[in-house]
Amino acid sequence: MSTFSFISETAWRCASCNKELHPRKVNVEYMGSVFNVELMVCPVCGFVLIPENLALGKMLEVEQLLEDK
Amino acid sequence: MEQQQLRKLEATCIQEESPQCSAACPIHIDVRAFMACLAGKDWRGARRVLDRTMPFADIVGRICDEPCRQACKRSEIGDPLAVHRLERFCVTTQPMVLRSPRLPAKGGSVAVIGSGLAAMTAALDLARKGRTAVMLTSDEQIGGSLRQYAEEMLPAQVLAVGVETLYSYGVILHFGCSLNQEFLATVRQDHDAVFLDRDCRGLATLAVDCTQPDPVTLAIGLDGCFAGGGSTANGFSVMKQVEDGRRAALSIERYLQKVSLTAQREREGVCPTRLFTQIAGIPPLSEVLPADPAAGYTAREAVAEAARCIQCECMECVKQCAFLQEFNDYPKRLVRKIYNNEAIVQGTRTANKMINSCMLCGQCTVICPHDFPLNTVCRTTRANMVASATMPPSAHEFALQDMEFSLGTFAALARHQPGRDSSRLLFFPGCQLAGSAPQTVEQTYLHLTRHLDGGVGLMLGCCGIPAHWSGRQELFHRTMQTLVAEVGRLGDPLIVTACSSCYTVFKEFAPQLTVQSLWQLLDKMELPANAAAPPQPMAIHDPCTVRHEPQIRASVRNIIKKIGISTEEHPYAGELTDCCGYGGLMQFANVPLGEKAARAKARRSECDGLAYCAMCRDNMAATGRRVAHLLDYLFPAASRQDPLLRPNPGFSGRHENRARLKQHLLTTLWQEEPPMNPAHKEIKLVIAPQLMELLDKRHILEDDIRKVIGQAEQSGRRLVDPENGHFLASYRPVRVTYWVEYQPGRQGFIVHNAYSHRMILPGEAK
Structure with a gap:
């Protein structure tokens, strides 16, 4: 499975772990399709950041594509 | 959708029907396209239109008797288009652009007796199709009656070009033939089929009756023989020569192929058209006359005259509907796309968005001269999509959740009038009026209770139309059943609806209910004394x-x-x-x-x-x-x-209004305890109006935001921006993950942004 990377520097830190976010490959899923993507994640608790531009951009595009499949 | 149904629907939309001019042209020249080219100074394009359909365009374009002119829609409001003058302008100023190809020779020899325009057309059409065409004429030149035109109208030189054209397609020409009784017998022996052009000197000596050919095939009594052209009771028509030559060539082609001479020939020649074109509002411009009639149009005059063409089409529904305009298509093409979309097994269903974008309002059906039922098609298709699990989940989920809320504990209510145990009437304001103007619902209800006898009950809820529109048949029927049972529990009173959607839904889907519109009821009642009219119209x-x-x-x-x-x-x-x-x-x-x-x-x-x-x-x-x-x-x-x-209350505002209305009415009218709010309801939010508008467009409710913040504050799971102290948290109540950027404030949590996605992140419930 190919990995798409959506990592970018971010000012957000994990509030509960007090850690900077680091790139990590995670699986996201929709309509039965699983994608391995590289996102900014808290290295301790695994909190995954989905920034606004990703949610309303590429992610929405893929969601709609999968819904029409 | 069955293919048969598709065909029937496609035939209902008339946008692709021929314009009146083309339908009235015996060879269906695309006059509309010709006019569009000329109006746009596309001389080559205009000539190409003629070359595509008109044989010997240099000749016919000069002398066409324009039967289309009478049919021109402009004649209903003034002068019809001067088609012939424009054709003449075109062929005299622009040489041939498109030369039809000649198909490979395929055997079959055809004799064409005569050399008039019908014979010329038949010979040319047959030669183009790869048949051997032999023209036999008693004349020394081609043209027949065309040679009687004055030189300035049809120069001999142009007729000579016609001979060149015939030669170039391999037509064999024999001039000076002596026509007699044996001649036809010999010709029939030497050839597989014969066309007799009645515009031919000495045809009578052949002793064959050519006067009454079959109107469809032009066949005469002799096997393999066809006749046409010449003058009729109406005189000599140039386009009639062309039509007969072409019709005969097609009959002979079928005769040589040994297939039916008559099947599917209804659209040949002058034919009716169902195209509707609205001419109301079109200025009745006068015909442009050439300054020098003998010389014909100048380029400027031709452009001005061609620009008068109204480019006939229907498009009546598209002109009015935002949906049809958005998808830039008329129902015939849309229904084909819907059919194809349904047929897709693997691949992207590109028409989903379109199917879900129709307002199902029926405006197009009323406008359509043939009542195209696009709303029924779209709604039925949605139901099929739901049934086959191909409906995109995101399309209607938010609306259906809104409906669920209206039918739920915090918004729905059904009571007899306070202090009574029966109802003659039942006021049903509808979910959206309760969401938009709760105080008006209360005032209206109080007015009805004060002025009507027999008890006026109140029912807050939803008629279920969102389920119907979204194709959720089962949900819709369940909703309707519950509602009917609830009305039954109140003793089947007369339902009074403020919302016309509820009214039509009840009438169509719950015939056992008696329904009246609030407006019809108020029309017969005393109106409130403090009703206030604004001064302006x-x-x-x-x-x-x-x-x-x-x-x-x-x-x-x-x-x-x-x-x-x-x-x-x-x-x-x-x-x-x-x-x-x-x-x-x-x-x-x-x-x-x-x-x-x-x-x-x-x-x-x-x-x-x-x-x-x-x-x-x-x-x-x-x-x-x-x-x-x-x-x-x-x-x-x-x-x-x-x-x-x-202002528009927005989706959150409507939720709030419905819940408050129920709370308020329960406590003030029925002295009952309202339902308890869940804990997250206590969370106070501060949201700027612009952000509120954005959240509405993103289909994010304040309630969703409260859930995110409630969950983040309780669990501590959130991100922080150390520079501004904002938090960012996410929560997925059911099928959507909401993200909220916020910070605690004195008046409550200040919301800076919110967005959502449907993709499931690691650890989120599926």
Whole structure:
């Protein structure tokens, strides 16, 4: 499975772990399709950041594509 | 959709029917395209149109007797197009652009007796098809009667070009033949088929009756022999020669192929057309006459005359509908796309968005000269999509959740009038009026209870139309059953609906219920004494659901008159009224298009707007239009706020209003304890108006935001931006993950942003 990377520097830190976010490959899923993507994640608790531009951009595009499949 | 149904639907839409001119042309020249090219100074394009269909365009273009001119739609309002003058301009100024190819020789030899235009056309058409064509004429030149035209009309040189054309396609020409009785016998022996051009000297000596060929095939009594052309009782028509030559060539081609001479020839020659073209409003411009009639049109004159062509088409539905305009198509093509979309097994269903964007309002059906039922097609298709699990989940989910809320503990209510145990009537304001103007619902209800006998019950809820529109048949029927049972529990009173959608749904799907529109009831009642009319004239915006309810529309107008509001009618009211974008849940499945539809409806009049559907009112208000609900004037708010300035409450506001209304009425009218709010309801939010508008478009409710913050504050799972102290948290209550950027403030949590996605992140419930 190919990995798409959506990592970018971010000012957000994990509030509960007090850690900077680091790139990590995670699986996201929709309509039965699983994608391995590289996102900014808290290295301790695994909190995954989905920034606004990703949610309303590429992610929405893929969601709609999968819904029409 | 079955293919048979598709064909039937496709045939209902007439946009692709021939324009009157082409239908009246015996060889169906695309006159409309010809005019468009000339008007755009595309000389080559214009000539190409002629070359494509007209044989010997240099000759025919000079002398065409333009049977299309009589049929021109412009003749209904003034002068028809000067088609012949334009053809002449074209062929005299622009040489041939398109030379039809000659197909490979395929055997079969055809004799063409005579050399008039019918013979020339038959010989040319057969030669193009790869047949051996032999022209046999007693004359020394070609042309027959065409040679009688004056030199300036049809120069001999141009006729000579016709001979060149025939030679170039391999036609064999024999001049000076002596026609006699043996001649035909010999010709029939030497050839497989024969065409006799009646525009031929000495044809009578052949002793064969050519006077009454079969009108469809032009066959005469002798096997393999066909006849046409020449003069008729109406005289000599150039286009009749061309038509007969072409018709005979086609018959001979079929004869040589040994297939039916008659099958499917209805569209040949002059034929009827069903194309409708609206000419009202088209200025009746006079025909452009050439300054020098002998020389014909100059380029400038030709452009001016061709520009008078109204480019006949129907497009009546598309002209009015925001949905059809958005997808830039007419029903015939859309229904084909819908059919193809349904047929896809693996691959992308590209028409889903379109199917879910129709307002299902039926305006196009009323406008259509043949009542194309696009709304039924789209709605049925949605039901099929739901049944086959191909409906995109995101299209209607938000609207269906809104419906669920209206039917749920915090918003729904069904009671007899306080202090009574039976109801003669049951007021059903509908979910959207309760969401838009709860105080008006209360005032209206109190008015009904004060002025009507026998008890007026109240039912807050939803008629289920969102489920119907979204194709959720099962959910819709379940909702309707529950509602019918609830009405039954109250003793089957007469239901009084404020919302016309509820009214039509009950009438169509619950015939066991008795229903009346609030407007018809109020029309017969004493109106509130404090009803206040604004001084300025207003434009009535009928909702799309009263399209077929003239009595409700009449009652509304009576009430408006009684309370002294002056109105200005506009054409897109009544039967032709637009949908505001809520219909068919368009505004949910296609947010930007929903806004366009609301704007289109709002723009129908310059006057302030007067609606009597809560969604029409709110959607138009959201576009910035000054628009009020009729109930706002019948039952003025205690605050004296101008109803024209009442803002769109948005989705969160409607939830809140419905819940507050139930709470308020339960406590004040029935002295009952309202249902307890869940814990997260206690969370106070501070949201700027612009952000609120954005959240509405993103289909994010304040309640969703409360859930995110509640969960983040409780668990501590959130991100922080150390620079500004903002938190960012996410939560997935069911099928959508909401993200909220916020910070604690003195008045409550200040919300800076919110967005959502449907993809499932690691650790989230599926």
